[in-house]
Amino acid sequence: MGERALERARDIDGRVQQGKAGSLAGVVMATKDILAMKDQPLTCGSHILNNYKSPFDATLIERLEAEDAIIIGKTNMDEFAMGSSTENSHFGAVKNPLDTSRVPGGSSGGSAVAVAADMALAAIGTDTGGSIRQPAAFCGVVGLKPTYGRVSRYGLVAYASSFDQAGPITRTVEDAALVLETIAGVDPHDSTSAPIDVPRFSSEVNQDVQGLRIGLPKEYFAEGLAPDMRSSLKQAIELLDRAGAKIMEVSLPHTEYAIATYYVLVTAEASSNLARYDGARYGFRSENPASLDEMYIQSRTQGFGEEVKRRIMLGTYVLSAGYYDAYYRKAQKVRTLIRRDFDEVFKTCDCLLTPTAPTTAFKLGDKLDNPLTMYLADIYTVSVNLAGLPAISVPCGKDSSGLPVGLQLIGKPFDESMVIRIGDFVEKQIADQQNAPA
Amino acid sequence: MSTEVKYEPVIGLEVHAQLLTKSKIFSTSSAAFGGEPNTKADPVCLGLPGVLPVLNKQVVVFAMRMGLATNCSVAPISIFARKNYFYPDLPKGYQISQFEEPICEHGHIDVELESGRKRIGITRIHLEEDAGKSVHAESFVASDETLVDVNRCGVPLIEIVSEPDIRTPHEAYLYLTQIKQIVQYLGICDGNMEEGSLRCDANVSVRPVGRERFGVKTELKNMNSFRGVEKALEYEIERQTRLIEGGGEVVQQTLLWDADRGEAIAMRGKEDSHDYRYFTDPDLVPVKISSTWLDEVRESLPELPTARKGRFVSEYSLPAYDAEVLTDDRHVADYFEQLAEVCGDPKAASNWVMVEVLRQVKESGGGIRDFEVSPAALGKLIKLVQKGDINLKTGKAVFAEMATTGADAGDIIAQKGLAQISDAGELAGQVREVLQQNPGEVAKFKAGKEQVIGFLVGQVMRATGGKANPKLVNEILREELAR
Numbered sequence: 001m002g003e004r005a006l007e008r009a010r011d012i013d014g015r016v017q018q019g020k021a022g023s024l025a026g027v028v029m030a031t032k033d034i035l036a037m038k039d040q041p042l043t044c045g046s047h048i049l050n051n052y053k054s055p056f057d058a059t060l061i062e063r064l065e066a067e068d069a070i071i072i073g074k075t076n077m078d079e080f081a082m083g084s085s086t087e088n089s090h091f092g093a094v095k096n097p098l099d100t101s102r103v104p105g106g107s108s109g110g111s112a113v114a115v116a117a118d119m120a121l122a123a124i125g126t127d128t129g130g131s132i133r134q135p136a137a138f139c140g141v142v143g144l145k146p147t148y149g150r151v152s153r154y155g156l157v158a159y160a161s162s163f164d165q166a167g168p169i170t171r172t173v174e175d176a177a178l179v180l181e182t183i184a185g186v187d188p189h190d191s192t193s194a195p196i197d198v199p200r201f202s203s204e205v206n207q208d209v210q211g212l213r214i215g216l217p218k219e220y221f222a223e224g225l226a227p228d229m230r231s232s233l234k235q236a237i238e239l240l241d242r243a244g245a246k247i248m249e250v251s252l253p254h255t256e257y258a259i260a261t262y263y264v265l266v267t268a269e270a271s272s273n274l275a276r277y278d279g280a281r282y283g284f285r286s287e288n289p290a291s292l293d294e295m296y297i298q299s300r301t302q303g304f305g306e307e308v309k310r311r312i313m314l315g316t317y318v319l320s321a322g323y324y325d326a327y328y329r330k331a332q333k334v335r336t337l338i339r340r341d342f343d344e345v346f347k348t349c350d351c352l353l354t355p356t357a358p359t360t361a362f363k364l365g366d367k368l369d370n371p372l373t374m375y376l377a378d379i380y381t382v383s384v385n386l387a388g389l390p391a392i393s394v395p396c397g398k399d400s401s402g403l404p405v406g407l408q409l410i411g412k413p414f415d416e417s418m419v420i421r422i423g424d425f426v427e428k429q430i431a432d433q434q435n436a437p438a
Numbered sequence: 439m440s441t442e443v444k445y446e447p448v449i450g451l452e453v454h455a456q457l458l459t460k461s462k463i464f465s466t467s468s469a470a471f472g473g474e475p476n477t478k479a480d481p482v483c484l485g486l487p488g489v490l491p492v493l494n495k496q497v498v499v500f501a502m503r504m505g506l507a508t509n510c511s512v513a514p515i516s517i518f519a520r521k522n523y524f525y526p527d528l529p530k531g532y533q534i535s536q537f538e539e540p541i542c543e544h545g546h547i548d549v550e551l552e553s554g555r556k557r558i559g560i561t562r563i564h565l566e567e568d569a570g571k572s573v574h575a576e577s578f579v580a581s582d583e584t585l586v587d588v589n590r591c592g593v594p595l596i597e598i599v600s601e602p603d604i605r606t607p608h609e610a611y612l613y614l615t616q617i618k619q620i621v622q623y624l625g626i627c628d629g630n631m632e633e634g635s636l637r638c639d640a641n642v643s644v645r646p647v648g649r650e651r652f653g654v655k656t657e658l659k660n661m662n663s664f665r666g667v668e669k670a671l672e673y674e675i676e677r678q679t680r681l682i683e684g685g686g687e688v689v690q691q692t693l694l695w696d697a698d699r700g701e702a703i704a705m706r707g708k709e710d711s712h713d714y715r716y717f718t719d720p721d722l723v724p725v726k727i728s729s730t731w732l733d734e735v736r737e738s739l740p741e742l743p744t745a746r747k748g749r750f751v752s753e754y755s756l757p758a759y760d761a762e763v764l765t766d767d768r769h770v771a772d773y774f775e776q777l778a779e780v781c782g783d784p785k786a787a788s789n790w791v792m793v794e795v796l797r798q799v800k801e802s803g804g805g806i807r808d809f810e811v812s813p814a815a816l817g818k819l820i821k822l823v824q825k826g827d828i829n830l831k832t833g834k835a836v837f838a839e840m841a842t843t844g845a846d847a848g849d850i851i852a853q854k855g856l857a858q859i860s861d862a863g864e865l866a867g868q869v870r871e872v873l874q875q876n877p878g879e880v881a882k883f884k885a886g887k888e889q890v891i892g893f894l895v896g897q898v899m900r901a902t903g904g905k906a907n908p909k910l911v912n913e914i915l916r917e918e919l920a921r
Contacts, residue, residue: 055481
């Protein structure tokens with residue numbers, strides 16, 4: 001991987017001198033190890049993909065390299081993107097560079113850390129229920145989850161296909177816009193990618209927010225949100241208000257069902273998506289299985305981690321005869337209701353503003369024993385994936401322990417421009433304020 | 439017992455047809471039959487991490503054709519679903535199929551029985567991908583191994599599911615052969631059961647005549663020929679009937695037909711307890727078919743076998759039997775029509791195709807499309823026979839030679855000096871010679887025994903090496919005898 005990067009760097013140097021370099025020439029990047037790069041290992045943080053190398057490039061990797069970005073490495077992650085702390089990796093837990101006793105968030109923890117610790121200028125993460133935004137918030141960087149269908153999923157190893165979306169983790173909103181405009185756009189290899197024009201997202205920076213209607217969903221500011229985080233967000237809201245944005249309280253009445261709905265649907269899809277890891281063709285196979293069934297059972301038992309197995313079992317259960325209607329079908333209906341909630345509020349708002357996560361970075365090991373509390377770490381992010389909307393997390397001050405707080409902006413479908421515009425404004429205003437003399 | 443209970447079978451067929459597209463249903467590798475194992479694969483059909491399926495549009499067109507040809511309603515929106523199960527030849531651990539919303543529904547075809555026409559309903563036709571092939575029990579496979587060939591993974595299939603309207607193995611045979619004919623006419627499948635491009639599973643139960651409720655059914659698999667389906671059904675119906683008559687009960691199970699032993703054997707394992715956990719495939723978007731698109735496909739449909747049979751009777755004045763034989767295979771019918779046009783005599787063309795052509799094709803072991811003699815070449819030969827340049831017997835010999843060498847009829851005739859002797863002067867000489875050599879027969883003729891003329895014609899034919907125009911020989915003989 002290092003050699004490939006160095007070789008590319010030399011090529012790009014040549015092109016820079018000839019004035020023919022791409023728009024991301026020389027930008028050093030990292031990618032979550034869930035995106036395929038030709039002839040490179042592709043582990044998804046799992047033992048079951050032991051020694052597996054991909055024979056092809058993901059579409060978004062091709063697009064980045066076509067603009068001369070240099071990908072120097074792949075980042076650790078929760079196994080198959082299942083987790084909110086990047087502790088569920090076969091290769092060990094990732095630590096938060098701001099406080100190494102804490103988690104970086106997940107599942108794209110490695111990508112957020114790479115950017116926060118200045119190892120890369122930008123990194124690619126993937127977001128199924130908050131896996132770009134929540135680690136960005138925990139590490140004090142920017143994370144942008146595009147609209148479902150905006151960025152090709154070809155080469156992104158599927159966790160939950162109707163939720164997964166890749167996007168940038170960067171130091172600034174402008175950088176996120178630059179990366180997004182490079183990787184976005186329809187792809188003939190992905191039937192679910194949208195044939196919608198890609199605007200120049202980077203032209204949205206340094207715009208005013210005068211007259212923009214920003215909704216505050218009351219369900220996202222209810223109890224459970226720490227007071228110091230609340231006050232950080234309040235500060236940003238006041239800045240927007242003063243700049244002429246119209247702040248309004250709105251309601252997303254089905255929010256309370258989001259976590260349950262999310263975990264029924266993503267586990268169902270995961271149980272099927274992960275069936276291919278059976279030891280028959282590639283990756284890990286258990287030693288000397290006595291029969292075909294034994295080969296499946298032992299390879300999967302030994303190859304997958306606990307959280308992955310838990311979700312496969314949950315998903316298998318909700319799709320089973322006799323339970324399908326009560327769980328899977330019902331959850332699909334609730335998903336529709338959650339989408340309609342957003343359709344409704346977007347009749348009166350241009351954008352929604354919420355916290356990214358209910359807490360700041362928590363301690364390593366804190367939630368490992370209780371999956372349910374871990375699942376609640378995604379409470380403010382999963383609805384966005386259920387509805388397929390674009391959202392960004394931008395840093396918004398610190399909590400009382402000095403840990404970064406993330407502010408989430410949610411846009412209408414394919415209106416990444418709006419969350420970039422407001423996100424850029426918030427980012428710069430807060431920076432100005434912090435730099436101002438006391 | 440005052441009356442004996444009679445049982446009737448209830449049969450439904452599930453037919454899988456491999457579609458003749460160039461590439462696979464969701465990826466770019468070749469969908470052609472056969473080839474070295476594991477040479478027709480790509481990351482998508484192998485289900486490698488990160489791949490996504492993209493639907494081959496031609497597959498949809500083929501399914502639309504089949505739906506229209508079998509009187510189905512074609513759904514404006516249909517959905518792909520995942521059928522989840524583990525098997526080494528199923529690389530993703532699920533098969534992409536259609537479940538709740540198939541592409542075609544509510545169709546039927548009619549089969550001709552001696553008692554009249556019978557309508558058999560088609561419940562649905564859906565699209566799916568084929569799995570690979572697991573190979574075991576072959577000389578080159580160790581007893582504790584299974585080899586997998588992925589060439590077939592992702593080959594497009596349609597599954598045609600009939601209503602349980604079929605009542606006899608013969609009806610099943612007729613239904614199945616008609617399905618084969620239709621897919622061949624539509625050019626969507628080559629309909630070869632032996633190679634597996636057409637596969638048939640049967641659900642069968644028996645019940646006392648007059649009862650509405652169905653009996654417990656079994657599923658028959660592994661029938662590799664059209665007659666095999668008929669035989670397997672006969673076997674299973676008899677087995678079930680005897681079982682019930684003996685006070686037993688039919689157990690719902692899957693049986694594999696063993697054509698060599700002529701019996702069906704229960705499959706090991708709990709095939710029927712599978713829970714496939716179908717759900718909508720999130721990687722694919724709904725298949726949308728506009729009325730404009732459907733109209734285009736409808737207009738491009740070729741003439742179907744039943745319609746063509748009727749037209750052969752009305753347009754060419756052929757007997758129903760000829761029309762039936764000629765339209766059985768679309769390419770035979772095409773051959774006939776071209777031949778009829780070239781030679782201008784449909785009945786002669788029909789006779790030649792039904793007897794000589796089909797025999798030669800059968801002997802060649804190939805299909806009529808690979809046949810050496812084109813309709814144009816055969817048409818030329820037929821014309822030579824009709825003009826009297828050669829007689830019919832010679833014509834058939836020439837045809838046999840054409841079929842093996844591919845040579846032109848005129849060349850063969852010239853080269854071998856086979857042209858018919860139609861020169862009256864030359865023939866008169868031969869006739870006189872024969873009469874001189876056979877005074878006894880001449881006397882018999884003059885005594886009123888007209889039949890001997892046949893013998894005398896034969897003698898002239900022999901003397902000319904079969905080249906004499908028999909009609910002319912007959913005329914000259916009578917003239918000479920009358921002297």
